[in-house]
Amino acid sequence: MLGLGLWGIERQGTLWGDEAVTYEMAQRSLPEIWRTLATADAVHGLYYLLIHLVFASWEPGLAALRLPSVLGMCATAAGVALIGRRLAGPRAGLLAGLVLPLLPAVQRYAQEGRSYALVCALVTGGTLLLLRRQWTAYGAVMLTACLLHEFAVLAVLAHGVTVWGGRARRGWTVAALWVTVAIAPLALFSTTQSGQVEWIGVPGPAELGGFGALALVGWGCARSPGGARVRAVALPLLVLPSALLMAVSYVHPLFVDRYVLAYGIGLALLLGAVLDFHWSPVLALAAAGAALLTLVAFGPFLRSPESRKNDVTAVAAVAAELGRPGDGLLFTPMRRRVWTLAHPDAFRGLTDLSLAASPRASDTLHGTELPPAAIRTALLAWTGRVVVFQDLRGEPLDAVPGEEMKREVLRRYFTLCEERVVGQVRVGVYARTGCGS
Template sequence: MIDTVLRPARPVPRAGGLSVRTVVLAPAALMLVLGVWGIRRGGTLWGDEAVTYDMAQRSLPEIWRTIASVDAVHGLYYVFMHAVFAVAEPGLVALRLPSVLAMCATAAGVALIGRRLAGPRAGLLAGLVLPLLPVVQRYAQEGRSYALVCALVTGGTLLLLRRRWGAYAAVMLAACLLHEFAVLTLAAHGVSLWWRPAAGRPDVPGAGSRRIPPRGWTAAALGVTAALAPLAVFSTTQSGQVEWISSPKGGQLAAYAALALLGWACALAPGGAAVRAVALPLLVMPPALLLAVSYLHPLFVDRYVLPYVIGLTLLLGAVLDRCWSPVLALASAAAALATLICFGPYLRSPESRKSDVGAVAKVMAEAGRPGDGLLFTPARRRAWTLLRPEAVGHLTDLSLKESRRASDTLYGTELSPAEIRARMLDHDGRLVVVQDLVGQPLDAVEAEEVKREVLRTRFTLCEERTVSEARVGVYARDGDC
């Protein structure tokens, strides 16, 4: 059914004799070049990558015990990176190279999907556009699961078109186990099967007959959902990890609206009904669903729905193919070059990420003197010491009960609020306090409220430095700076 329903709206052209090898390898090669360019990012890590770096070096029993209490949603990724570090020396290249290779596979897969739906040149152009997107270059160089999820969703979309339901279920389940919100792409695939180009009206988005999706896909989708359900239910017990996410803001809504309008404009172009039916739901639905849920419980972060880039590049590739001319070719090349010049160097700099844990640890080491106390508020900012724990070895962590390895946690366990208050009040010397930037959401938990209250009422801020996304301040009792 799907091969006849989602067939190209026009015969697939040879497009100058482009071979499958060219269509696949050219985008993958471009992604590889852009991915390895500046992969070390000045020797820096940001907070989430530091967690991956730490977790991947733990033993499998330690990983298991840790995800039983925190970060279960990333458990499979930590196991995968543990295997990578078992065969490669732990370091920044080993940490990020799997993401680079995953984005190479994504670019190649997007090219294959575009070729199948709109022809060789459309596929090649879609595959070449993907590596040029700044957001793709960003997550191709991060030691997190988002690039791997993109590769698996791309593979799942190919298997959807080929009606290989068993393999489709396995690939999509792997994507969902790497990141639960990949399940939203199942809904997008369902809409692609439900949305049919109308007879005689292939160029009108949404104008068509609605049919029940194939039984094979329904069984696969139900199987994936059922297999994911235990992890999804268990992860709700660790929902405190996402308390830092705030409700959708105007900028996020505007960015989503702009993407949706761009996709719809591409979909309105003549021809390409098959591309439209597959790509537009992938671009629009996962972000829309997560935004809607976020008004009940804030969960929207753009990287959580990164596979939207697959739909975006398929639509752009189809439009470029239909409008192709020498002038457009030159304009596209100029735009690509301008994008690389404007965004490329910045994306590969320490300043491009929320935090530079090495720089934060260095400032902490410089601010503190032997015997000074150390306080992290919120406690999860203890992750900023993961790359260089020795940098703060001369400071006394006043709220720490057990270290991260001893407690099988990401950031260690903390004392009770009463004990934290007592230790802060009993400390006669200075405090080095590591905090988020002003304006960031404050954790509404008792221990953090106690830290802030004692700092405000019993200590005086002597000096403070801002580095990356952190404030490192030196506090003293009774104004004795």
Template sequence: MRTPIASSVTGVDIVTAPATTPVPAAPRDSPATHRPSSSRRSVACALAPAATALALGLWGIRREGSLWSDEAVTYEVAHRSASDIWRLLAEADVVHGLHYFFMHAVFACWEGGSVALRLPSVLAVASTAAGVGLLGRRLAGTRAGLLAGLVLPLLPTMQRYAQEGRSYALVCALMTWGTWLLLNALDVGGRKHWTGYGAVMLTAGLLHELALLGLMAHGITVALSRERLRPWAVTAAAVTAGLAPIALFSATQSGQVAWIGAPDASDLLAFAGTALLGTVCARLCRARNSAPAAVGVPALALPLLLLPAGLLLALSPLRPLYVDRYVLFGSIGLALLVGAALARCRRGTTAIASLMLAATVLLPFSHDLRTPGSRSDDVTAVAEAVQKMSASGDGLLFTPARRAWLLATPDAYAHLDDLALASSPAASGTLFGTEVTPAEIHARMLTFQRIVAVQDAVGEPGDSTGRGATKVATLQAHFEVCATRRVTRAQITVYARPGLC
């Protein structure tokens, strides 16, 4: 079994000695002033945030052995052969295809269970923090860069997705370095820089197609800079053309996002609060831009923060697609804005104290994020409950037929007979396997004395084939409830023939 898993310089002062011996003033960054070199400052702006993010990401990475259902899907699919993954993508989850192949390669190199599953996300957030630090330094100075880089790994959303085996943290890293390459292209121009920018943004879109919203945010930044709009438009068109085939094909699998509902009040309040904070920070740092960049922090960060999430929320009445993790890269903009605003403090100790206070206030929440209850479900806990409530030879039913519960822990269900299963997920080239006809399900159920039913998460799409109705009707007509237990979003119920509980 696999293991589950000065400051801007406003003038020049010249000190003069007697006419025969002119002595220029020492440069502010010269060794005479005992200040670190520019390269050492860059290293500090990247290394300190990356180390902080790495430490937070590795803290409690196993989450007490828990695994939520989306991670279980990644784990199981990544362990299929490359040809089986291709078969799956023709049926489902093409939007995550590149990530599945990437994780397939990770597990081929190291079978590290849940640590191997989550470590790429940890490293991606560390890379993002380093990139945000360098972006902040480039746009607003060393202090702003260091603070922005340290803010990013403290954000609760970043702490959460730094420890999930999905693609969202990787998209953040690519978006960060794509933004860096965009600034290079705006400052220097040239085909090499635009090609590099386009390649990184295309890769981000292949990991998750909603990364195109980040490309749109970059378009606003370029428009505000009034520089090199044409080469950006050509590059953006090339990236969009490269993603178009997958985007069009994924539209045929749109049933997979049918579970997304309209944003609720908490979604709207969270966005409004974040937008307000970002706007206030932008006003505080708008006048500060000591680096010779084509754009300032507000022009770069506000579009990243506001456009992706705001656009998905605005389009929700037409097609609900807003999920916070889909636009996780908006945190890059928030960190840049907060870091630049903190850098306005006259004393650096005030800014550091503010960060330490924020980390202290967030500590209980950070701790909770590393517990099994922090996610909406836990396939490991469901498997343990099924083992305790069942006996060897019992029947097993999933209602509806979404077998995410057993993907990462199949051995926990090996003593049970899956009564509806026709072909396993890997063998059928599907996410959750295929099932026999309703009549065959009914006939199989009647040959068992006891059946364990695992009811899927509330709000998930139902079974439109009639199989779910057959399962429920047969249980109600021929069995009685012996015991039931709720584990996260799953409900496990043991049924038996009358009198045999």
């Protein structure tokens, strides 16, 4: 896991949007971070504090940003091996620990400056403590996981299914109640920032198909003699968090696969136990071949800039190429202003026509914008070019007055002179007085 995590860790110098937020937030002072969390991303506050401490002891950079995730996945792999050993024997544990790093999702999030790998490490540690019935430590570890990402509470529910009907149920119930009470204030406060997840849609065929395939594989493994040894622990982790979050998403969309990444723990345990039960020289060669094929098929792509949407480094390069000193600048929707956080110099010569206060000055992620009428006045008073950063055509449009005003003024009074598409970003150069000006 360490080798795969360090392989291409800088991803050719690229960052995607959420990582750019982490990168910039971690470089704010502690009072600035605290004030920003009052307006946005409270659910990621503990993680931003951790990366702030990393940057305080090591020069900020892509390796420093992502190394905690690499180490988190290393701890996850080690923990999976220990769980497999405890439940199904040494070889099953070793195989489960070797399977985990080969999962493409694990390789991806081991190299991202977000909290998901650390949550996996804590869920794995919590699972070990659950098996040992060390309830105080279990509660503390799972609470920390929930503070890093609230949806780790779904893993607590999966643990409840594991122990339900056994003598450990009482200890788990007390620990789970303690975790729930402790996380409740943050969960309630985060509902005031629910607008940040409005981009999430109802699970579509791809998400349903992916979950169905994983559930089918897990069920098949769990039904086999080998998988039966780890079934009580592994199957709930694999299935329950994703199933619950998908079900909720048909009322209020919240499902994103990385939010329930701990499913990889259950999948690795089941596959490791099945491989161990049927182990033979032929299976060993087949497993080695499958591992090599997985690395060849997914490894290089996962470490390429194209593997992440909204590459802010590429967006900054286009801004520097298309923008001229003195040009206007517009982001629609305004949340796309996060593209400036990691490479502000690329946008420095441009005038942000809708901006009232910058992200850092306003203690926000996206800055604050002028009222719709003032945005219209600023755009109509601008006689030069405007470089506009937008989502791709066909993406949902924000139905808020400010964004509607930007789109209306561009449509009625400006001419699109040039346009580039970078991943899922559309960069257009608009002019009022003719494209030759």
